[in-house]
Amino acid sequence: MKSGIFLFFIKRAVQDILNNRFLNAITIITIALSILIVSAFGLFFVNINDLLDSWRKGVRIIAYLNNKVSQTEILDVKKKILQIDGVAAAQFKSKDEALKQLKERMKRQAAIFENLRENPLPDIFEVQLSATAQNWEKVEILASQIETLPEIESVEYGQQWIGRITGIFNLLRFTGSALCAVFFMASVFIVANTIRLLFFSKREEFDIMQLVGATEGFIKTPFYIEAILQGIIGGILGIIVLYISYVVVVSNVDQGLSSAFIQIRFLPIPVTLLIIACSTFSGWLGCYLSFKQFLNT
Amino acid sequence: MKSGIFLFFIKRAVQDILNNRFLNAITIITIALSILIVSAFGLFFVNINDLLDSWRKGVRIIAYLNNKVSQTEILDVKKKILQIDGVAAAQFKSKDEALKQLKERMKRQAAIFENLRENPLPDIFEVQLSATAQNWEKVEILASQIETLPEIESVEYGQQWIGRITGIFNLLRFTGSALCAVFFMASVFIVANTIRLLFFSKREEFDIMQLVGATEGFIKTPFYIEAILQGIIGGILGIIVLYISYVVVVSNVDQGLSSAFIQIRFLPIPVTLLIIACSTFSGWLGCYLSFKQFLNT
Amino acid sequence: MTDKGNEDNIIRLFHVHKRYATHSALVDISVDVARNELLMVTGPSGAGKSTLLKLLYLGEPASEGQILIDGINLARISRARIPFLRRKFGIIFQDYKLIPSKTVYENIALVLEVSGYKSSFIQKKVASVLRTVGMEERQHAYPQSLSGGEQQRIAFARAVVGDPQIILADEPTGSLDADSANIIMNLLREYHGRGTTLIIATHDKAILRKTQGRTIYLNDGRLENKIVNIEKKPAITL
Amino acid sequence: MTDKGNEDNIIRLFHVHKRYATHSALVDISVDVARNELLMVTGPSGAGKSTLLKLLYLGEPASEGQILIDGINLARISRARIPFLRRKFGIIFQDYKLIPSKTVYENIALVLEVSGYKSSFIQKKVASVLRTVGMEERQHAYPQSLSGGEQQRIAFARAVVGDPQIILADEPTGSLDADSANIIMNLLREYHGRGTTLIIATHDKAILRKTQGRTIYLNDGRLENKIVNIEKKPAITL
Numbered sequence A, B: 001m002k003s004g005i006f007l008f009f010i011k012r013a014v015q016d017i018l019n020n021r022f023l024n025a026i027t028i029i030t031i032a033l034s035i036l037i038v039s040a041f042g043l044f045f046v047n048i049n050d051l052l053d054s055w056r057k058g059v060r061i062i063a064y065l066n067n068k069v070s071q072t073e074i075l076d077v078k079k080k081i082l083q084i085d086g087v088a089a090a091q092f093k094s095k096d097e098a099l100k101q102l103k104e105r106m107k108r109q110a111a112i113f114e115n116l117r118e119n120p121l122p123d124i125f126e127v128q129l130s131a132t133a134q135n136w137e138k139v140e141i142l143a144s145q146i147e148t149l150p151e152i153e154s155v156e157y158g159q160q161w162i163g164r165i166t167g168i169f170n171l172l173r174f175t176g177s178a179l180c181a182v183f184f185m186a187s188v189f190i191v192a193n194t195i196r197l198l199f200f201s202k203r204e205e206f207d208i209m210q211l212v213g214a215t216e217g218f219i220k221t222p223f224y225i226e227a228i229l230q231g232i233i234g235g236i237l238g239i240i241v242l243y244i245s246y247v248v249v250v251s252n253v254d255q256g257l258s259s260a261f262i263q264i265r266f267l268p269i270p271v272t273l274l275i276i277a278c279s280t281f282s283g284w285l286g287c288y289l290s291f292k293q294f295l296n297t
Numbered sequence C, D: 001m002t003d004k005g006n007e008d009n010i011i012r013l014f015h016v017h018k019r020y021a022t023h024s025a026l027v028d029i030s031v032d033v034a035r036n037e038l039l040m041v042t043g044p045s046g047a048g049k050s051t052l053l054k055l056l057y058l059g060e061p062a063s064e065g066q067i068l069i070d071g072i073n074l075a076r077i078s079r080a081r082i083p084f085l086r087r088k089f090g091i092i093f094q095d096y097k098l099i100p101s102k103t104v105y106e107n108i109a110l111v112l113e114v115s116g117y118k119s120s121f122i123q124k125k126v127a128s129v130l131r132t133v134g135m136e137e138r139q140h141a142y143p144q145s146l147s148g149g150e151q152q153r154i155a156f157a158r159a160v161v162g163d164p165q166i167i168l169a170d171e172p173t174g175s176l177d178a179d180s181a182n183i184i185m186n187l188l189r190e191y192h193g194r195g196t197t198l199i200i201a202t203h204d205k206a207i208l209r210k211t212q213g214r215t216i217y218l219n220d221g222r223l224e225n226k227i228v229n230i231e232k233k234p235a236i237t238l
């Protein structure tokens, strides 16, 4: 019985969509467009984030060992470093290795190194940070923690660079998230407003149905179904258009980006589903607001 | 007479907006929201662009002079370098200066330099590039051009770094512009669709006016004015909301960003005007499409 | 639900007023309508006939006074009960109030769907009522494509399809030629014969003359009961 | 503009057909209406009366045949000329067709604004026509807040405010009580007396009986001219 009624309501909703094809097409397109906007920005933001992350991964602390540390003590030092909270890995590099690398890096000034009698460089540890520790304040704290170890002469980390990156990170994260929130809310309201405009043309129908004894549930249910269907369809359409654009863009861009180290990825499935869910919710909200306004008899 | 008629039409348009306050409020809010989306993204994009530009400004070519170049020839070399297309400036740096800087940069490895009998470094020119030359291919070409000068021993430029930056630049520019275009078109359609939904509730009115002998111009003009007014009001509202958000964000962010070298700026006035113009155009378009559909008797 | 003392009066109005922002549409109306009565409401244009009917089905609330429908006080009815109150009525609206986006069939079926009838029953019932008003061929047409009189017949069909306790007919034959009007009036009388309470608002003299029943006369929102009865009674006997 | 040979026939229909998707509304109608004639169109519900009027003001195009209005062939009229054709007519629509978002005053003034009259003239003219239909106090009301008969009177006022050459009145008194109907019919006759061509579609026997003029009878889309005249002429002499 109950499921029969529900089927009847779904039938009525679908019929109403078909009866008002023009209006519904316009509504669904509008919904799809606003979902497209939100999800396109989401996609952009996710990939910018990936990019920033990949840069940030490069942040590491160099710990210089003092000369007194013997070959045998090195493992102990490593253990101590690894025990510090926020350290992900520590890689030992002997003074000879370091000199070799330095020579390589400074090919042009190689002349400098020709006159060396002995290697003046210290042994070092390259300390990699865990993801949570990759912000400026954390890096500073970590660095000073490492420096307090007796075996460590001094530490180095690209202070200015990290400062810069952190500032930009914060700015991007902040404005990006703010934009996401704004876009999201704007879309919800656009979708809801569109549904309201759509249902405005139904006032008469609502009124007449009430006059022939329809309960509010009887009137509302099919329209809620309709609004939700439109939200779902619009949301899915928006995501599909985004995906197609994504595929086209990626296939064109990746050649020019072969040298780059980042890979453009699509929105993760959960995010996609969340977006569609929000589109659906917006449809519901528009319907709710419409009824709140039109059905006050 | 003509201006009298026009005044009459404006009066009718304003009256219609006031008569249908609810619908018009919803329409204007929707327009404002989509303009907000476009302009917010525009603002984001403009500032990201600024950021990228400020980084790119740092790209320079280091030209190492060979030992045979005497102090007197240096001015000649500078002239030659400056004559190359794409070079914006060239700054001479003597070998002593270079060593001093190197020592400073490599404080930790300062021990290396203590044993030097003579300065092994060459004199250099730091070559700054003009804005148009700041992409990877151009930099390479310029570098090889400079290298062919007899007085130049070799050149150095952050190949990998520039490659990276260029790839990311291109990607950001490309997707950013694409997003701008998508957002823009989406907004135009959202605005137009909103106006269409609004005017859908006017079909009856259009019909009746036609039946009592109104010309199409008589019917359309006030609605065009109405749609254009809505476009303008919605556009301005969107920009105002963006500006307020901008001021709030900037005043909150700038403290945390005191270390950063970029300054967040608002959209340039011409862009703002363009956005409002487009909003207006979208209103017009929606009106045009509505009439195309409803007035075919 | 039924109030014992007034079991025979399905509709009772006590000193009912209806005021709009600018003026009064009904002033101090007190009327009882017995179960299965046929009451005619007449009066000039703007007298308040439609307003009176509107108050009964809660199309508008009364500004003052009490209205009892089948023992239910309309001033105290809960929002959720209103649809059930309205199902007691079959209403022919003066302006038909057909849903433009639904076909003739759908418009009529709606009344039965609202009450949760089975679709096979609905089909049979709607087909039969369409046949009685001679509109079975146009069941898939939309209201706008019907002539005025055809729309009015559909409005009649929708009003009676649910076999309501009370039929409110507001100018039910205003757009009909004499023959069609007679058919509709005879159908209404038939429903009356089967026990339905009938209230007909009209200014059609021919109908007033030909229809047996009490007539009340509204003028400028006021009841002028006696005057009409005097005026009309001889008209029937003519 | 005027076709010499038919100067006295302001409206001419030659073998006009009107077909809708499912059926024919008018079949082979040929009628001439003389300048300043008063023509009545009658027939049962759905006969095609409203459709016939609709063809005249190009509310719908004819499916077949020729229609000449004041010498203009409607089949060949350019889109831009249609509004000017329509200004020859004053139309009382069966369903009134008042603009719901405009007040009574604005609805009537619209007809004059459309033709570009000065606002001081419009104000005077609208006020005067509102007075004649007894609706001057309701000029700021919206149509939905008017009773059926009041709306019909506004529809009449709008039809005549522009002093049109031809008045098309589709059931102009269907929602009016006898007194109001008489007032409206007398006003129509007055316009006729001043030279206006008048076409009235109605099935109100009282009006047909009381109004002098030619009557044509439509049945199922066909003209049954002679039969009506025989039927009616004696009615008038009664």
Ligand SMILES: Nc1ncnc2c1ncn2[C@@H]1O[C@H](COP(=O)(O)OP(=O)(O)OP(=O)(O)O)[C@@H](O)[C@H]1O
Residues within 6 Å of the ligand: C020, C021, C022, C024, C025, C043, C044, C045, C046, C047, C048, C049, C050, C051, C052, C094, C203, D144, D145, D146, D147, D148, D149, D150, D175, D177
């Ligand atoms: N919503 C409203 N707002 C203001 N006035 C209204 C409203 N509805 C009706 N009226 C006024 O109340 C009075 C009574 O209206 P009602 O519709 O009851 O008249 P009626 O007797 O049915 O007339 P008719 O025979 O013309 O249909 C009229 O003057 C009308 O203008």
Ligand SMILES: Nc1ncnc2c1ncn2[C@@H]1O[C@H](COP(=O)(O)OP(=O)(O)OP(=O)(O)O)[C@@H](O)[C@H]1O
Residues within 6 Å of the ligand: C144, C145, C146, C147, C148, C149, C150, C175, C177, D020, D021, D022, D024, D025, D043, D044, D045, D046, D047, D048, D049, D050, D051, D052, D094, D203
């Ligand atoms: N747009 C349309 N589409 C299909 N059929 C139509 C349309 N308009 C009118 N008809 C049909 O054409 C026929 C004639 O309609 P018309 O409105 O002319 O009748 P009428 O003589 O005015 O009747 P009434 O007295 O009831 O107003 C009717 O059967 C009607 O259903």
Ligand SMILES: [Mg+2]
Residues within 6 Å of the ligand: C049, C050, C051, C094, C170, D147, D148, D149
């Ligand atoms: Mg009424």
Ligand SMILES: [Mg+2]
Residues within 6 Å of the ligand: C147, C148, C149, D049, D050, D051, D094, D170
């Ligand atoms: Mg008709």
